[in-house]
Amino acid sequence: xxxxxxxxxxxxxxxxxxxxxxxxxxxxxxxxxxxxxxxxxxxxxxxxxxxxxxxxxxxxxxxxxxxxxxxxxxxxxxxxxxxxxxxxxxxxxxxxxxxxxxxxxxxxxxxxxxxxxxxxxxxxxxxxxxxxxxxxxxxxxxxxxxxxxxxxxxxxxxxxxxx
Amino acid sequence: xxxxxxxxxxxxxxxxxxxxxxxxxxxxxxxxxxxxxxxxxxxxxxxxxxxxxxxxxxxxxxxxxxxxxxxxxxxxxxxxxxxxxxxxxxxxxxxxxxxxxxxxxxxxxxxxxxxxxxxxxxxxxxxxxxxxxxxxxxxxxxxxxxxxxxxxxxxxxxxxxxxx
Numbered sequence: 001x002x003x004x005x006x007x008x009x010x011x012x013x014x015x016x017x018x019x020x021x022x023x024x025x026x027x028x029x030x031x032x033x034x035x036x037x038x039x040x041x042x043x044x045x046x047x048x049x050x051x052x053x054x055x056x057x058x059x060x061x062x063x064x065x066x067x068x069x070x071x072x073x074x075x076x077x078x079x080x081x082x083x084x085x086x087x088x089x090x091x092x093x094x095x096x097x098x099x100x101x102x103x104x105x106x107x108x109x110x111x112x113x114x115x116x117x118x119x120x121x122x123x124x125x126x127x128x129x130x131x132x133x134x135x136x137x138x139x140x141x142x143x144x145x146x147x148x149x150x151x152x153x154x155x156x157x158x159x160x161x162x163x
Numbered sequence: 164x165x166x167x168x169x170x171x172x173x174x175x176x177x178x179x180x181x182x183x184x185x186x187x188x189x190x191x192x193x194x195x196x197x198x199x200x201x202x203x204x205x206x207x208x209x210x211x212x213x214x215x216x217x218x219x220x221x222x223x224x225x226x227x228x229x230x231x232x233x234x235x236x237x238x239x240x241x242x243x244x245x246x247x248x249x250x251x252x253x254x255x256x257x258x259x260x261x262x263x264x265x266x267x268x269x270x271x272x273x274x275x276x277x278x279x280x281x282x283x284x285x286x287x288x289x290x291x292x293x294x295x296x297x298x299x300x301x302x303x304x305x306x307x308x309x310x311x312x313x314x315x316x317x318x319x320x321x322x323x324x325x326x327x
Contacts, residue, residue: 008322017170018238025241025310029318043217069172094322116321120314124237126269142321144314147273160314163241163306 007034011092011115013106014099016040016067019122022098025162026120027051029096035060036090038083038106040067061090065102070131080105087113097136098122098162104136111139118142123161125150165293166228166248167195170236171215174204175261178253181286182232183207185293194224230296232289235267235274235282241306244279249301251292253283279304 010030014023020039024047037048037060045062052060065082068075079102087095087109095110095117097103107117119140121133126147129137137143137156145151146161167182169175179197186193186209195212197204206212216224225231225246233239235254243250254271255261274280279302283289295301309315 010322017172018236018241021238021241025308026315026318028309029315030322033322041218043219047218047222096318096321116324118318118321122237124266124270126273127266142317144317146314159317160311162310162314163244 007032008094009034009036009090009092010094010096011036011038011087011090011106011110013038013095013097013103015102016044018124019098019100019103020044022120022122022162023096024048024051026096026098027055027057030094031055031057033094034058036063036086036092037061038063038065038086038102040065040102063090068101070101076101083109091115094118096120099130099136100132104132107136108139116141118144119156120144120162121146121150121156123147123163129156164224164227165191165193165230165232166224167193167197167210167212167232168221168239168242169196169198169234170238171198173255173261174198174200175234175253175255176205177259177261177286178232178234178289179207180205181289183209185290186210189293191293191297196221196224230293230301232293235270237270240270240274240280244304244306247279247303247305249279249281249296249303251281251283251289251296253286253289277304278302 010033014020063086066079068079083105095115098120117140119136123146143155145156148158151158193210196216197212231243231248231250235252254267257265271282275282
């Protein structure tokens with residue numbers, strides 16, 4: 001729970017492309033919260049601000065980090081350090097991510113600071129979990145797949161999908 | 164207008180060259196978003212393209228499109244469905260060096276039966292699908308504006324601090 005008198009801080013994290021598109025389809029879940037989006041490209045800010053305004057929600061905060069895939073070790077390190085700064089500055093109560101690398105780092109960091117966390121594995125993974133999901137999931141309070149066939153006792157669970 | 168979009172990470176020469184061949188004789192305008200091209204990547208001769216597009220430019224091309232042609236990536240599929248545009252997807256194959264694993268084959272299988280989505284398993288399937296969709300024989304798919312209620316409720320429970 002957030003301390004009395006302030007809104008719950010939700011940090012919503014995704015890398016660009018499909019992960020980001022899926023994250024945005026979760027928006028009604030954090031209505032009424034103080035929302036902090038984190039992604040890898042600055043040009044997405046106008047869109048999230050407009051979509052929040054269209055639904056009568058306050059303007060969300062927006063943070064960017066370096067884009068990196070699992071082969072780009074130096075960029076991954078830079079991304080992780082940027083996320084340390086963002087997570088320590090915001091101190092979210094809740095961390096929700098659809099992946100991939102920035103979601104993994106942000107989830108591990110937010111968990112260390114005491115946040116409740118959710119890993120929602122991408123709907124692109126219809127047969128097996130993503131690599132980042134398999135690594136991050138066991139650390140998440142809510143570990144979800146979007147395909148019932150991928151769900152297992154002990155996680156990930158299936159609770160529905162982004163479409 | 165046909166909007167070709169293949170994500171930002173890897174080239175997809177099989178799809179780009181197939182659409183280029185079609186564009187050479189079809190007379191239908193095409194615009195391509197081709198991601199990170201390498202020196203040896205195929206470059207279209209018959210339609211304009213960009214490697215990277217910002218969110219606003221991408222949105223504009225999507226709105227203007229009659230049909231979207233894409234790799235079997237979730238960003239492309241959800242974006243086309245959101246804008247009620249018919250979409251043809253062709254899965255990338257890791258066996259041909261087009262992706263890290265074969266998950267796009269699974270995506271294509273799962274979305275094959277969804278209205279508004281057509282699957283080109285091979286480049287050779289593309290011309291007939293384009294002809295069909297451009298002849299107005301394309302019931303665009305629809306999509307709810309947000310994720311399923313059960314998923315949103317699970318997240319709301321986490322946000323409120325109630326155990327899932």
